[in-house]
Amino acid sequence: MNTLAFIGGGNMSSAVIGGLLKSGRPAASILVVEPVEAARARLANDFGVRVLAAADASLGEADRVVWAVKPQLFREAAAPCAAHVGAALQLSVMAGIRCDAIAAATGSARIVRSMPNTPALIGQGIAGLYARPAVSADERAEVEALLAPTGEVVWVAEEADLDAVTALSGSGPAYVFYLIEALIDAGQAAGLDAGQARRLTLATLAGATALARASDDPPALLRERVTSKGGTTHAALQVLEAAGLKATVGQAVDAARRRAAELGDAFGH
Ligand SMILES: NC(=O)C1=CN([C@@H]2O[C@H](COP(=O)(O)OP(=O)(O)OC[C@H]3O[C@@H](n4cnc5c(N)ncnc54)[C@H](O)[C@@H]3O)[C@@H](O)[C@H]2O)C=CC1
Numbered sequence: 264m265n266t267l268a269f270i271g272g273g274n275m276s277s278a279v280i281g282g283l284l285k286s287g288r289p290a291a292s293i294l295v296v297e298p299v300e301a302a303r304a305r306l307a308n309d310f311g312v313r314v315l316a317a318a319d320a321s322l323g324e325a326d327r328v329v330w331a332v333k334p335q336l337f338r339e340a341a342a343p344c345a346a347h348v349g350a351a352l353q354l355s356v357m358a359g360i361r362c363d364a365i366a367a368a369t370g371s372a373r374i375v376r377s378m379p380n381t382p383a384l385i386g387q388g389i390a391g392l393y394a395r396p397a398v399s400a401d402e403r404a405e406v407e408a409l410l411a412p413t414g415e416v417v418w419v420a421e422e423a424d425l426d427a428v429t430a431l432s433g434s435g436p437a438y439v440f441y442l443i444e445a446l447i448d449a450g451q452a453a454g455l456d457a458g459q460a461r462r463l464t465l466a467t468l469a470g471a472t473a474l475a476r477a478s479d480d481p482p483a484l485l486r487e488r489v490t491s492k493g494g495t496t497h498a499a500l501q502v503l504e505a506a507g508l509k510a511t512v513g514q515a516v517d518a519a520r521r522r523a524a525e526l527g528d529a530f531g532h
């Protein structure tokens with residue numbers, strides 16, 4: 264079995280490692296560079312993987328390297344690894360660090376960038392993936408298998424499309440949580456207690472999403488089926504329309520996409 268190295272052993276790495284072990288990968292084939300002692304102890308206890316406090320020559324064993332440090336720490340983390348990992352396929356889950364910057368820091372041309380989202384932590388994420396041309400079809404399939412425990416993947420053809428993925432599904436859970444907050448508050452304002460408002464809100468979002476997934480009909484048609492003529496839904500939707508909610512959502516996603524591009528420029532090399 265080849266060796267897989269993770270640089271950074273936090274939330275995202277733990278989600279991927281947990282899934283890999285469940286799918287039968289031997290813990291001894293996984294190496295994690297993690298400077299925080301408590302995090303190393305947790306990785307060793309929970310998973311039995313090999314942990315390193317700092318990069319050393321044993322990283323040279325790895326033919327696959329997963330970059331999972333916070334973006335602003337990438338350069339600092341990469342410097343001591345670079346001498347050992349240049350021949351490996353690099354997979355990054357870091358927001359905003361472009362392939363050029365990863366190539367410059369690692370000396371590898373074989374790079375896959377992914378943009379995950381936080382539901383990955385419970386196996387229900389979706390990640391956008393972009394591969395440089397030097398990455399083979401077999402390596403792409405291997406990356407898909409690696410990320411399978413975190414949820415779904417979507418490939419994009421251009422690296423710039425990852426900025427749109429970041430704006431839609433990377434940041435997207437925050438938009439949904441914001442809507443959840445607003446609906447719970449509204450339910451309470453309408454007279455329900457906090458527990459009732461929370462249950463009704465979460466089950467409604469989960470149920471509507473599941474129905475949209477299960478149906479071949481477009482969301483607009485599903486919406487129309489809820490909306491009786493002259494009824495309650497119509498009254499609510501008129502308020503949302505008058506407030507320009509669709510346009511506002513469009514502007515919000517565009518602001519996130521532009522910010523992702525700016526951050527990519529800022530982390531450039
Ligand atoms: N789209 C999203 O919502 C998400 C994006 N991500 C991306 O995944 C990456 C990792 O995020 P998390 O796992 O949530 O962060 P985290 O903070 O849980 O884990 C990062 C780990 O890197 C370690 N670290 C710090 N300096 C290091 C160094 N020099 N060498 C090796 N390790 C070092 C830290 O001690 C920490 O354990 C980030 O770049 C983030 O952009 C992660 C989760 C969700």
Ligand SMILES: O=C(O)[C@@H]1CCC=N1
Pocket residue numbers: 358429433434
């Ligand atoms: O807010 C951010 O910049 C990161 C990228 C997507 C989710 N979190």
